Amino acid sequence: MGFFRQVFVIAVKDLRAEIRTKEAINASFAFALVILLLFSFAFDPSAETTREISGGLLWIVFAFAGALVLNRSFARELPNDCLDALIAAPISGAALFLGKALANFLLVSAVELVSLPVFGIFYNVRWTSQFWELMLVLALGTWALTVIGTIFSALTVNIRLREVMLPMLTYPILVPALLGAMQLTTDLVAGRPIGPDTAAWLKMLIGFDVVYTAVSLVLVETVLVG
Amino acid sequence: MSAVAVDGVWKFYGDFPALRDVRLEVPPGSCLALIGRNGAGKTTLLRIVAGFSRPGRGQVRIFGNPPRETETRRQVGFIGHGISVYDELSALENLTLFGRLYGLANPRRSALEWLERTGLERVRNGLVREFSRGMRQRLAVARAFLHEPSVLLLDEPFTALDDRAVAVLQTLLRDALAKGKTIVMSTHQLREALELASHVALLNRGQVAFYGPRTPEMVADPGLVYARYSEG
Numbered sequence: 001m002g003f004f005r006q007v008f009v010i011a012v013k014d015l016r017a018e019i020r021t022k023e024a025i026n027a028s029f030a031f032a033l034v035i036l037l038l039f040s041f042a043f044d045p046s047a048e049t050t051r052e053i054s055g056g057l058l059w060i061v062f063a064f065a066g067a068l069v070l071n072r073s074f075a076r077e078l079p080n081d082c083l084d085a086l087i088a089a090p091i092s093g094a095a096l097f098l099g100k101a102l103a104n105f106l107l108v109s110a111v112e113l114v115s116l117p118v119f120g121i122f123y124n125v126r127w128t129s130q131f132w133e134l135m136l137v138l139a140l141g142t143w144a145l146t147v148i149g150t151i152f153s154a155l156t157v158n159i160r161l162r163e164v165m166l167p168m169l170t171y172p173i174l175v176p177a178l179l180g181a182m183q184l185t186t187d188l189v190a191g192r193p194i195g196p197d198t199a200a201w202l203k204m205l206i207g208f209d210v211v212y213t214a215v216s217l218v219l220v221e222t223v224l225v226g
Numbered sequence: 227m228s229a230v231a232v233d234g235v236w237k238f239y240g241d242f243p244a245l246r247d248v249r250l251e252v253p254p255g256s257c258l259a260l261i262g263r264n265g266a267g268k269t270t271l272l273r274i275v276a277g278f279s280r281p282g283r284g285q286v287r288i289f290g291n292p293p294r295e296t297e298t299r300r301q302v303g304f305i306g307h308g309i310s311v312y313d314e315l316s317a318l319e320n321l322t323l324f325g326r327l328y329g330l331a332n333p334r335r336s337a338l339e340w341l342e343r344t345g346l347e348r349v350r351n352g353l354v355r356e357f358s359r360g361m362r363q364r365l366a367v368a369r370a371f372l373h374e375p376s377v378l379l380l381d382e383p384f385t386a387l388d389d390r391a392v393a394v395l396q397t398l399l400r401d402a403l404a405k406g407k408t409i410v411m412s413t414h415q416l417r418e419a420l421e422l423a424s425h426v427a428l429l430n431r432g433q434v435a436f437y438g439p440r441t442p443e444m445v446a447d448p449g450l451v452y453a454r455y456s457e458g
Contacts, residue, residue: 001329009326013312020314020353081308085369087278089327090299225294226280 006091010099011106017076018107024072025107032065032115040122050123055186059178061115063145066108067167070149073100074157083157083224093221097150101216104146112138130188137188140205141181144212148173151216154223173212180205227290229254229377229408230275235284237270237432244270245281246432252425254289254376257399257409259419259440261451262429268412269307271429272381275410276304288377300328303375305383309366313355317346317365320354321372328373340368344394360388367395371402378402380411384418392418416448428455 001009018025039057043049077083086096120127127134152169156162171178180201187198194202230252237245245267252258260268273279275286277293291298304310311320318337325333341347344364354362363386370378378399384392399409399422413419420426420440428436428451436455444450 001326006327009323013315013323016319017312017314079308079313081306081310082312084276084278084304084306084308085310085324086327088276088299088302088304089324090296090329091327092296221294225278 001091003092003095006095007099007102010086010091010096011102014073014076014100014103015106018072018103023076024069025110028065028068028107028111029114031068032061032111033118035061035064036115036118036122050125051190052186054119054123054125054127054189055182055184058115058119058185058189059141059182062108062112062142063171063174063178064167065111065115066104066142066145066149067170069104069107069111070146070153070170071163071166073104073150073153075153075162078157087224093224094217096224097154097216097220100153101143101146101150104150105142108142108146109138112142125189127189129191130193133194134185134188137181137184137202137205140202140209141177141185143209144174144177144181144205145170147209147212147216148177151212151220151223154220177205177208180208227254228252228287229256229289230258230410231287231290232271232275233285233287235271235274235281235286237267237274237279238282244432245274247284248429248432248434250427250434250437252408252410254408255403255406256424257403257422258411258425258427259416259423260410260412260427260429261414261416261419262412262435263456266429267432268429269381270432272304272379272410272412273306276302276379300373301376302379303370303373303377304379304381305366305370306381309362309369311354311362311365311369314353316351316353317341317357318350320365321368324369324372330373336372340372343398344368345390359386360391363387363391364394367391367398371398376407378407378409378411380409380413382413382415383411384413384415396422420445420448426451428452430456 116127148170152166156165159165183201184198228251232248232250235245235248236243248271262268274281275293286293288298288302321337321340322333325336330336341350344367346361346364383395411419423440426440426444427434436451
């Protein structure tokens with residue numbers, strides 16, 4: 001079986017399991033919506049202020065809601081020792097990692113795509129003026145979140161306090177990607193397209209994704225088997 | 227060439243040596259019963275042979291190759307303490323998934339065949355979380371045998387099995403031996419294991435205290451190896 005077929009099989013397995021149990025996705029949706037709702041009540045910002053904080057607010061919500069999905073990524077393999085069966089199977093650790101990262105990416109993206117219209121309604125912001133550029137930034141930022149989250153989910157899977165450890169380990173490493181995604185999202189929600197002064201953030205986000213994906217693919221076998 | 231060769235394997239947990247210079251050669255087509263008290267290192271050794279964990283020192287070879295090589299993994303079937311199937315998938319989905327991961331030509335057909343062999347064809351679309359313990363164990367056996375492995379690594383395979391699952395497993399193990407496959411199983415069920423085994427290894431505090439062919443006296447008196455070679 002080819003590498004990408006293996007990735008697809010793992011991703012479909014994770015998505016099917018999550019769709020049946022809805023363990024992570026329900027919690028993640030609920031968390032994202034509650035945070036957006038509470039912030040809108042707590043600060044009651046003007047439309048202008050909202051546009052200025054939109055990137056930060058949205059990415060804080062995405063990062064924390066995403067952690068709920070990412071925590072389950074390898075933890076779902078623990079009951080019945082399913083991780084042993086995956087490690088024993090003749091697939092590369094890289095395929096296993098990418099399959100899980102892809103499933104996580106789709107789940108976190110689903111949470112984001114539901115959160116955005118809710119954000120628009122609660123904060124009275126028209127966020128669609130730079131729609132495709134915003135989707136690109138969301139995809140790049142979400143991939144950064146899921147790559148880092150998935151590799152640390154593998155690393156912390158056997159730790160008793162993994163729910164606490166995963167965010168503590170991932171967020172510091174994610175700082176550059178989150179900064180870039182926040183800055184770009186703020187501009188795009190405010191209706192400003194990506195220009196020469198913000199293109200550096202986009203390049204940094206792409207670079208972050210490429211570098212950390214490559215590093216994760218190299219390290220995952222060691223992380224899983226020791 | 228040995229089917230499984232364990233050469234001077236050490237494994238440390240912190241400073242504690244769980245395995246100490248373990249050396250074993252398992253010939254192709256043989257069945258090794260790996261016995262020993264709780265904590266002797268049986269599971270640790272099997273996990274290293276299966277490639278789930280790396281030894282601190284020494285090396286393991288399966289048909290001359292490292293256990294983590296892709297082609298080696300294709301030749302190995304493993305049953306551990308867990309059943310290693312997904313509760314939220316059906317029996318058929320589980321076996322089809324592993325059939326795909328092992329690159330079988332027709333994963334669905336192989337899955338259906340093994341569901342029939344393990345008596346689970348009527349519940350093939352039922353979710354595993356709704357299965358009884360015995361049904362789950364039989365599905366675990368089907369998963370391990372699905373890709374027709376040349377080497378079977380079984381960690382206490384008879385523990386907690388119901389009568390039907392024990393019968394299914396014993397039949398499959400006899401069939402596997404008849405086809406020339408190699409079996410390494412750790413067990414506390416000495417009688418069942420010694421009936422199948424061609425060789426016996428006794429682990430004692432991480433060391434091989436005895437390794438040799440299984441004799442008729444061992445079958446007649448399953449406690450014999452412990453009595454002669456175990457240190458208390």
